[in-house]
Amino acid sequence: MTAYRTLDPEGVKHFLAARRDLAERLGGEAQDWTVREVSDGNLNLVFLVFGPSGTLCVKQSLPHVRVDPDWKMPLDRTAFEAAWLRRIEPLAPGLTPAFLDFDPEQFVLTMECLNGFVTLREALSKGADPIAPSRILGGFVARSAFLTSYFAQPFEAVAPDLAFFSGNTTLTRITVDLVLTDPYREHPRNHWLPALDADVAAMRADPRIIARIGALQERFLTTPQALLHGDLHSGSIMISDRDVRVIDGEFSLYGPIGFDCGLYLAHLAVAHAATNDVARKEALTAAIRTFWRTFCSDFLYLWKTQANGADLYTPTTFSNAPHELDTLRAHFISGVFHDAAGFAAAEIVRRLIGYAQTSDFDHIQDEQSKADRQRVALSFACDLLRDAPADIDAFTERLRQDTDLPSTTSPETT
C-alpha cells in the first residue's frame, strides 16, 4: 500500500517505470520518455507520455477540483471512469480509448493515448463537420445504452453494475446540484452577464419550468434504464480525421438514456445559437437530426436482434401481441426523446448561467451581441422546459425559430 501522491511529470515517469507492461509499451527507459500535461478539464490531471515505441495517457484524480483547490473531493472518481471504460469498451469497439491499467491506490487510470485527436468542442469551434461524428455518437449511445440495459440481458446481469455505479455519489452530486438544481435557485456558483438578469428571473419565476425541472430531477435519480456516460458533452469526445472516441466516463451511473442524448444535443444546440452563419446553423441542425435518427434506428435494431435472455419485452411473452411490442418499443423511444429534450434544456441553462460555462460564446467580442445570443439560447431552453417538443423535427424547428435573431442585431465575427 503506497500512500496517494499527486503526480507531476517526473512522478508519471516513476509510476510507469514501475509497471512493466506499461513501460514496455513506451519502449526504452524512463529517461527516453517525454511527459506532457494536457489537463484542461475542471477535475483531474491528465498526462500524455511519449516513448520510443509507443504512447500512453495517464489520468489521476486530485483530492479537490482541479480548477478550485478549496473544493475538496474524494479520489474515487477515476475508479468509476476505469470501470465505465472496461464495461463500455467491448460493447462499442473502437469508440473509446483502450483501457490499459487502473491503480486503485494512486487513483491512476492509464489508457491508450489518442494521438492526432482533438476534442469535438475544439474541432467544432474551428468549423469541423458536425454531422459525421454525430452519426457515430448516435450509434455509440444506442449501443452502450442498449447493451447495458434490462432489454439486453437478464436483470441479474445488470444488478452488480447498478450496485457498483450507484456508489459514484460524488460526481452524481455534481450533476444533481450543478445541472439540475443550482441554476434554479440563488447560489454563489451561478453567474451570468448582467444583461440576462431579467431572463434568469423570469425563468425561475415560471412555475411550468420549475415543475419540469422537478420532474427531470426525479427521472434522473429514479430511472436506471442503462449505464450512462453521464457527461456526454463535446469536451468528452475526441475526433481525428477518421475516428471518434468517447472519453471521461467518470460521471457514469445507471440512469435515463435521454440524459446522455440530451447532453449531446444541448452542445450542438448551443453551438447553433452561438453562430450567425446560416450554413453552419444548417449543418448543426442536420447533426442534431442525424444523431437522434441514428440513435433511434440503432437502438431499435439492437432491440430486435440482441435481446436474448432479457426479462423485459421478450418475443415469447409477446408472441400473441407483436403489434403491441412494436408500439411499446416506439413508446419507449418517445420517452427517451421526451427526457432528452428536457435534459438538453437543463444542460443549456447550466452552461449559460451555472458553474462550468460553455466557451461557445467566447469568440463574440461585443458584450451586447454576446448577451443577445446567450438570451436566445436561454429562451430556447426555457421553451423546451415549458412545453416539451413532440419529436426531433419540433425540436430543430424551435431551435431555428428561437435562435433566429432579428437582423438589427449587430453582426459579430465568427
Added chain:
Amino acid sequence: MTAYRTLDPEGVKHFLAARRDLAERLGGEAQDWTVREVSDGNLNLVFLVFGPSGTLCVKQSLPHVRVDPDWKMPLDRTAFEAAWLRRIEPLAPGLTPAFLDFDPEQFVLTMECLNGFVTLREALSKGADPIAPSRILGGFVARSAFLTSYFAQPFEAVAPDLAFFSGNTTLTRITVDLVLTDPYREHPRNHWLPALDADVAAMRADPRIIARIGALQERFLTTPQALLHGDLHSGSIMISDRDVRVIDGEFSLYGPIGFDCGLYLAHLAVAHAATNDVARKEALTAAIRTFWRTFCSDFLYLWKTQANGADLYTPTTFSNAPHELDTLRAHFISGVFHDAAGFAAAEIVRRLIGYAQTSDFDHIQDEQSKADRQRVALSFACDLLRDAPADIDAFTERLRQDTDLPSTTSPETT
C-alpha cells in the same frame, strides 16, 4: 467459520445456547426450552422457542425451496430479510417483530416471537374485521416507502441500500418469473381448474393485457422509488387483538411503491371474490378504500413534513411554484395507484393460475362453484389490466360489478 447445517428443534437449542444474549432472553437452560416448528410458507424453516422467561422466533433459509427440495436456491435470502427488518423497524416502530440477531454463516435470523398473533390470511378466513388492519397497513406502506425514498433524504443516503438490495436477485427472480411472466406463457409451474381453460387462453391472447404486463415488468425492474417489502400478502402480516406486524421481508428490493400496495389490495380483492356473503364483501371493499386512503394521506403528510435534506421536489426549488409542487405530488400518488392496480391484477392472476395459489377458494366444495368464483376474480384482474381504473372508487366499483355472480350460481358454504 462453521459450515451451514439445516436446523432441527435440537439444533435450534444448540444454536441459541451458544449465543448468550439470545439464551438469556429465554431464561433457564436449553433443557428448559420448548421448540415448535411453524414453517408454513414455501421457502424457509421457522421455529418458535419458549423458555422460562421469554420467547424467540428463529428463521433459517434452506438450500432449496421448502416445499420442493428439487428447486435449489441460494441461502442468502434471510440476509436480505434481516437487512430489511433492521432498516424498516426504526421507521415503522411497533409494526414489525423486533430484530434480535442474524448469523451470516448459518443464515439464521432471530427475532421477537409474536405470541398470540395469527397471519392476517388466517384471521380473514375466520371472518376477522379487515378494516382496522388495512388502516394500519396503509400507514405502514406510507412510512416504510416514503422514509426509504429519495423524497425523504439525499440520494447519497439511498445509494448503499439500493446497491445492497439489488443483490437480492434470487427472490427478485421469483417475482419476475412467478408473478410477472409465467402466467402469461406455457410453463409447468402453472395449473388451474379445467373449467378456466378458455379464460386463461383468452387472457393470454389479449394484446392489451400482454402489453400492460410488459409495461409492469419494466416498471418493476426500473423504478427504484423506495425499499419495498416485496411480498406484502396477507400471509406476510400477523395480527393480534390489538396489533399488526409485518413479517417476512425476504423479497425486499428497491422498486415501485405501487407494487407493495398492489399486492395488499390483490389479497383483499381475492377474498372479496371468494365470498358470496354481502356484508363480508362490503367490509372488504371498505378495507380496500381504507388501505388506499390511509396510504395516500400518510404519504402526503410525511412528504409535507419530513422531506428535509432530500434532493427531489424540495420546497426551496418550488418556492415560486407551490401549486405545481402539489400537482406533482398528486401526480406521483396517481402513478402509484396506476402501478398498484396493475400489480394487484398480476398478483390475482398468479394466485389463480400460477405456482403458489391462494387458499381463499379452498372452502368451496363444489368444483363448478369454485371455478365460477375464480373466473370472476380472473375477469376482474383481466379487466384491470385491459383498462386501468382511474382511482380507488373505480377499482372497487369494478370489483363489485365483476365479482357480482348471477344468482343462478349454486350457493356454497362460507
